[in-house]
Amino acid sequence: MTAMTTLTADDEQQIHELWDAMARSWAAGDAASFAANFSETCDFTTVRGEKPPGRDGIAAGHDRLFRTAYRGTVLRARVTGIRALRPDLATVNAESTIVGADGTPLVSTHALAVVERTASTGGWRITAFHNMVPVAAAGGR
Template structure:
């Protein structure tokens, strides 16, 4: 593979970054093939280039409005003169340069009959947190299956100020920001969402909801219905967090998630699946 072809592959990510900065979903999607196999961090699979464009148009108009994308190609592996795999990392930044989210992608780049390069497959992931290899006690099957309280959410007037308090006093780690100023922290076990209070909204300040990490959302939903509560509702959101919202018999909200609530974990903690 020539230097020009390698540059052409790098140009695909440069186009994505340029399109993101101008909120041009069509331009962003143009680097993907019409039938691209695209997978989001949540496991969703938009249908080809059209689905990629529609999904990013929604993101550019909502939670990622006025943001920009920094993309870094980590490695290119040339399989054939017209085919390569690409590892890349991307960080979404606010207009002021504050990081909102970082993703890792594995993509397949292919040269078309006209000589242009495009992406025929793209799998987006949240980067793994490196863990030490020290031996630790392994949880039993019953311990693994037990739902775990892993999330709290507070509605705050000033999430940034509150985040600074929890990071400085309790050494929590800020791992995500929303464009509206909401901040997400973790102590390695539990994530704390500091949700920006809206003056035009009805949500009061203070504790808002909590969340359980479960192994099987369907089984947990069935157990909740059997216990007399409403069936949990699916949360349609682009955040890579909880999939379902439920309510206990006294009306307290809580989330259910099989993939977890994000944030770093302590190195000595076994995987929780």
């Protein structure tokens, strides 16, 4: 049997901070700051199945969103689970709601992400991110 890998409380706090930083960047409409939470070569999949190329593609796509459909919105992001795979690698489940300027929830998403400790700084970055809009189960369940 393989020993279970765990993260330190500091590691978990740093991982939560990635989502907090994304929410702050979203509220500021700052696409570059938003994208800085992702690795340069992040494998990112949008809710529409698009795959922008790395951090630059994430920044460009969010810049468009922040100037158009999601201008003036906020992102309420919440990490719902972290599973350590190795001391430097973990999966993260997160839920987010985009809220309009008037406080109306516009869309909710769920994401599965892979986060990795960077060798250069020892901090964490998102290296894979798959975002989706959940659909209600048949029969309202």
